[in-house]
Amino acid sequence: MRGGGAQDEALAQMSAKTGLLVFGGGGQIGHELCRATHRSGLGVTGLGHAEVDITRIDDVLKAVGESRPAVVVNAAAYTRVDQAESEPDAAFTVNRDGARHVAEACREAGAALIHLSTDYVFDGTKPAAYDEDDAVNPLGVYAKSKEAGERAVREALDRHVILRTSWVFGAKGGNFVKAMLRAAGEGDELRVVDDQFGCPTPAKQVAEAILAMAPAVAGGKSGTFHFSAAGRTSWHGFAKEIFVRRREITGQPSPSLRPVATADRPAPAPRPANSELDCSRLAATFGVAQRRWRHGLVDVLNELLKA
């Protein structure tokens, strides 16, 4: 992290009271962020979906107004990528309108906002990693609703960071790791796509990055940034690593894994063929380094398999 007067002042302000207010506190990233913030000693209020629905502007205004945090994190989202194709209104109401409500509430309360977004804002046609200046071209309904949310945040609030991440997994919530462990239990050969590439990212690493950025964001840093763990792979490569590590932890044999093309495993939502994120701007601005996703995977598997 870089030091600086405004940042030190912001850190002192964050330590004093509710440093962070987290919407979507019950989700993968929200949960890890609340855990990490507690450990750091900073004040944090995590609000789950049942406590505040971000589609209800009055509730969002009240929550931010009462808590008066230095930084709000919007980790609440409609994240069911395939289901979104058949319920676009639900996806846009949360991911665009809800995001706007959170940004407007921050503006009213004088708070800064870290808003989470996704690698899926890109169409995947670029052969190299995407940086923040690359043109967006979201393919499916979920992706379009998240991109619309980014625009809503930029329009409503100057003091914001949009943080795009990718392929998130953790011990809590639904994700690819848990889907693979479940599917392995069913005993059949697993057919996993090997022509979509990206960077799996432990929710805990996203949480730690947010925590490291927060004082500088409170102190006025803003813009769009990318953060993922280090290491590009396909879903098939990710699955292979999950079962290698599971065997090391439990001794259970790996299921038979067959690589297949996206075209042979059709899903309702289109997905980018490449969504690797270039995270160098985040490193240069906030001093947040990437760590390899494989390390985080072992931690998550230990938590899931030894529970």
Ligand SMILES: NC(=O)c1ccc[n+]([C@@H]2O[C@H](COP(=O)([O-])OP(=O)(O)OC[C@H]3O[C@@H](n4cnc5c(N)ncnc54)[C@H](OP(=O)(O)O)[C@@H]3O)[C@@H](O)[C@H]2O)c1
């Ligand atoms: N998961 C990924 O692979 C991935 C990849 C890139 C970016 N992201 C982004 O990262 C952020 C967090 O994702 P995540 O993986 O932590 O998602 P998640 O586990 O699905 O968590 C999202 C949370 O938002 C809550 N929520 C949904 N609608 C809400 C509403 N109207 N008001 C308040 N809360 C609401 C959900 O509660 P319910 O479950 O009760 O609805 C859930 O607890 C999202 O912005 C997502 O787009 C995720």
